Amino acid sequence: MVELAQNLIDGLGRGSIYALLALGVAVVFGVMHLLNFAHGELITVSGYAAFWAITNGWSWWLVVPLIIVVAVLTSLVIERLAFSRVRGASQFTLLLTSFGVHFVVSAIFLLYVSASVKNFARPAWTTQSTWALGPLQIETFDTVVIVVTILTLIGTNLLLQRTMFGLALRAAAADFDTARLMGVRSDTVIRGAFALSGLLAGIAGVFWLMRAGSTTPSAGIDPMLKGVLAALIGGLGSLRGAVLGGFALGLAEVLLRSWLPGSIAGLTEGFVFALIALLFIFRPQGFVSVAHAERV
């Protein structure tokens, strides 16, 4: 029982980061129907920025905003250079474009930095510090992650429900053409979605990089997969589903790791992928299905 509770809390911490990533993927999918395989590159780029700043003696208090700003700017630049040119293209083109962006970004770091791992110092409190809740040992880091994630989700919800931009975004996600007829500017709403997606990836990136303490040219693959898969688990196009999907993915990973016998524990990731493939086979629309029936 104690072990299960412990696992649940660990899973929530992990799932929080996935939820932020998935929400970023879902926001962009909503307005552009683009499943962004390049979402993880936002973390790759901010990772190198963090590495540069820390080796130049910046404190983490400055690195945190730097990571977020870099993620937002990267998201906007990628939209400008690549995705804005394939708006409205077929799903095939959209998928491969984002795949291409992923490869170009990681190849640029491969070319101009190096293939080797770049390590940087993690803040001390992310590794050692824990506090006790009855019999449970809770990491301070997980606590901070969960609290910040909840605040971010509340903030995002307010932004979407209470502002004109949020209304435009939701309208565009429901029906882009009608939204445009009602005066929603497509440039504004799409760029706004990418900025929001970058902001969420930036916050997730802070935690991701604090935990990893390193970056490599291909560091984006892992967060990209987590974000994309979580968004799909929840049901593409549904923001609430994406958040749920993130938490579900985090819990599934932690629970599988503790249940699998030691000899095949290394296969946790493999099992998670297989489970997700099964989920799509039996429920391709995800947990929260969004009706997208085609009119004939």
Place this chain on the structure above:
Amino acid sequence: MASLLAGRTGRDLGWPVIGAVALFAVLVGGGLAYQGILGTGAAERLVTVMLIDAIVVVGIQIYIGNTGVLSFGHIGFGAIGGYVFALLAISEAEKLKRIPDAPFGLVGVELPPLVAIACAVAFAVVCAFVVGLGLGRSGAASGAVAATVITLALLFVTHEVARNWPDLTGGDRAGLAFPIRGSLDSRVPTYGALLIALIVARLFARSRRGRLAQAAREDDLAARAMGIDPLVQQMMALLLSVAVVVLGSSLKVWEDGSILPGDFFFQYTLVTLVMLIVGGRNGVTGAVVGVIVMTIGRELARRLGQDGFEVFGIGLDSAPLDWIFRENLQTVFLGAAMLGFMIWRPSGLLDDLEIDDWLRRRLGGAESDVPPALVPAPEAGSSTLSASGIDVRFGGFQALSNAGLEADSGEVVGIIGPNGAGKTTFVNVLTGMVRPTDGTFSIDGRQLAGEPAHELARAGLVRTFQNLRLFGSLTVEENVEVAALVAAEHRGDRSHQDTAALIAQAGLWEHRHRRARELDYGNSRRLELARAAAMAPTFLLLDEPTSGMSDAESVAMVEQVKGMADAVGAGVLVIDHDLAFITGISDRIYVLDHGSVIADGTPAEVQSDKRVKEAYLGSAAT
């Protein structure tokens, strides 16, 4: 020989084989010339790698090109096949050194390489069958995201298993390295596999299943409405495609003399996908051209990245450009090529142009240019379509309530009603696009409610769409032929019209070699009608066939509809909101309003019906 190249046999059998041989000659000839001129071991190796890449890329093309489903998983199948090949072909002594604890008694197995390849292909095809069932279950269709993610998951699962099962695969670091009775020192197996791959790919593309798959690639819904079950065609394409990919991946392992989990993962997926899309994913010729272009491009990028290059005395000193010509330049090149083509030329250099089509047009005899005429259908027994008690609810909205009709295959029945009356929903129910909440319909007593769309089309209920759904990149001729292919199999008891005659009847004879998406609006409508007629339907269901047409065109359309229906002996069910058009064409009319039938009868009866006037003109009319 001549007969193999003439007519349809020629187009679907003779010429594709000639095309495959021509592509083989280009690849092998070019490769031999290159290595002959340079004469280095490195050049020879580059050519071998190109030939093997060509096999893998052509294999992937069979699936992606014909179905339009983006798969990241084919290299995962390649990994499965590669490992099976390695495990079966490595000598016992070598296995005892590297994987003494291998499961399934694999240590003692040692097969000749070609037998091992055959086993690898068979095993991977069985895996592909299971995955294919899953893809089908997930509703794979052209551009389906869920299907793409399943294939991506497959790639990661194979990679994770390969890394984390060292007893079987040697793990991430050691891998499986081996001399398989000497490494691949003869090109003969590669040549053989390449030729097989090209011939299989070209023949499949022209086969019945291949063409049905391409129709579904262009428009999944329209394909279902034409009686095609896309899942069957997709499965066939997947199995063939995986077999060819594994042929290539086994040879790659044989040639490399080793296999590591990373060999068949992201990087190789990128390489092969870029090759495919650069040339043009919808054609085998495009795939081959992509392999050649990207092999040359990568080699240049690699050399520029190293130390500049010098060919035939022309050198480029790259020192001043060191900031760009560095190691790993080829990965940037690959990513940029993918991005660039997706943004500026998503259909690739050649699109779906095939070398055999080109050759046939240059060398083949001129075809007859006289359009054949329609032969009136022999008097077929009359059929009755009857529907009753049809209810359709979308959430809280009642689209149809207790709607019904009777239609005879000898008559034209009109359904009319104001916008939102439920007309299109009614047609959607009768063609399986919408499941009725309640109610039944049947042809000659055969109950049809609840059957999927393609079964209803095969039963004789064939429709056109209000918002035009043609198979866009197929030609006019191919659009009609696809329907005729389905009719030949599933509508055997009906008389079939010659496809050329239907095209001529629709006034599209001189456009027959153009792509459907290049047609103007009126011609597109007429093509949809011809395509539906080629299904030899019992009932033609026309959803607003004249919407967007001028008055003169509408009048001509009435004649066309009647001519087509007579020629194939089909009854017609036509929907419109234009009272004049419907009364002009119909023998009997049903009037729908708010989802219910409010009147029916001859045009004259309906026009004088009080409720009809109310629905159309408001209650003030008298």
